[in-house]
Amino acid sequence: MYNLLKGKRGIIFGALDENSIAWKVAERAHEERASFVLTNAPVAMRMGAIKELAKKTNSEIIPADATSMDDLNNLVEKSMEILGGKIDFVLHSIGMSVNVRKGLPYTNPNYKYTEKGWDVSALSFHKVMNVLYNKDAMNEWGSIVALTYMAAQRVFPDYNDMADNKAYLESIARSFGYFFGVDKKVRVNTISQSPTWTTAGSGVKGFEGFFNYAEKMSPLGNATALECADYTISLFSDLTKKVTLQNLFHDGGFSNMGVSQAVMEKFIEE
Ligand SMILES: NC(=O)c1ccc[n+]([C@@H]2O[C@H](COP(=O)([O-])OP(=O)(O)OC[C@H]3O[C@@H](n4cnc5c(N)ncnc54)[C@H](O)[C@@H]3O)[C@@H](O)[C@H]2O)c1
Numbered sequence: 001m002y003n004l005l006k007g008k009r010g011i012i013f014g015a016l017d018e019n020s021i022a023w024k025v026a027e028r029a030h031e032e033r034a035s036f037v038l039t040n041a042p043v044a045m046r047m048g049a050i051k052e053l054a055k056k057t058n059s060e061i062i063p064a065d066a067t068s069m070d071d072l073n074n075l076v077e078k079s080m081e082i083l084g085g086k087i088d089f090v091l092h093s094i095g096m097s098v099n100v101r102k103g104l105p106y107t108n109p110n111y112k113y114t115e116k117g118w119d120v121s122a123l124s125f126h127k128v129m130n131v132l133y134n135k136d137a138m139n140e141w142g143s144i145v146a147l148t149y150m151a152a153q154r155v156f157p158d159y160n161d162m163a164d165n166k167a168y169l170e171s172i173a174r175s176f177g178y179f180f181g182v183d184k185k186v187r188v189n190t191i192s193q194s195p196t197w198t199t200a201g202s203g204v205k206g207f208e209g210f211f212n213y214a215e216k217m218s219p220l221g222n223a224t225a226l227e228c229a230d231y232t233i234s235l236f237s238d239l240t241k242k243v244t245l246q247n248l249f250h251d252g253g254f255s256n257m258g259v260s261q262a263v264m265e266k267f268i269e270e
Helices: 021-031 049-057 069-083 111-134 162-184 207-217 225-236 261-265
Strands: 009-013 035-039 087-092 138-148 187-193 247-250
Touching (some): 009 069, 021 035, 021 049, 021 087, 021 225, 035 049, 035 069, 069 087, 069 111, 087 111, 111 162, 162 187, 187 225, 207 261, 225 247
Parallel strands (some): 087 138, 138 187
16 A cells, blocks of 8 residues: 555545445545544444444544535534544545435436435535535645546436436536635545446446446446545545546546447347
8 A cells, every 4th residue: 555645634425335435435545544534324324334444444433414514514523623633535425316216217206306316416515515615624735526427428317317416416526626726725526437336326227237238338347446446545645636627437448438349249140
């Protein structure tokens, strides 16, 4: 390991179980010698797995519903107390669609569910940055990253309303990133990750097909959760100080492909 985050303090949202991308980021951040607070929705705490991660990474847990400004204010204040200063990096690794969970089609959702999913998956990123910005809680040259998916740009029908949530999330990264850059010298980016076997990922209808198709289309194959964590660490480190307002594809090349030989072979009749 490289001591890339030595002396840095962070907040990591979204580690649910050992498959979570945020879980891998926490493990890697610990290896790179960061100190951080873990947070997740109070309901996710009941599953208990996060306690294991906290023990392993020598970190504390502060529950917070990322849609609640009260919870977020408490989280940021307590994190600075526990960590002993301002924050250097934040990972937003949160996604949930009630319409997907309930199996409702994109063409006829329950709009209350749509609003809830948007609040959790997209607006929460704005709320997190609002609290960090207005409490002046970020150190200069800090880094804020959220995770996203390419359905924000291209059509993946079964990704349902999460596609719209991700488009909104990516736009928030640019819009808030402007103010964070000018006023605080903090960078804000999204990483657009390959399909990954996690609780949120495998909740998407037909995920196996999705995953296998991307694997065959990508020159380097799908990026794993651990590889995503490595990339995220590089964005938290001082090696990427002038990267901001970007949506960065971390997908083995998938996003620039038209067709691959491996996929074409499936369509050539003998
Ligand atoms: N798995 C994939 O295929 C894939 C691909 C690209 C991007 N992503 C994105 O990566 C991120 C992490 O997802 P993951 O795949 O690791 O799945 P995951 O299910 O492990 O993580 C999602 C997290 O969101 C948390 N969450 C839900 N509601 C919340 C709330 N109100 N407040 C706080 N936290 C809340 C969950 O408790 C969970 O920890 C998500 O933004 C997801 O959309 C995933």
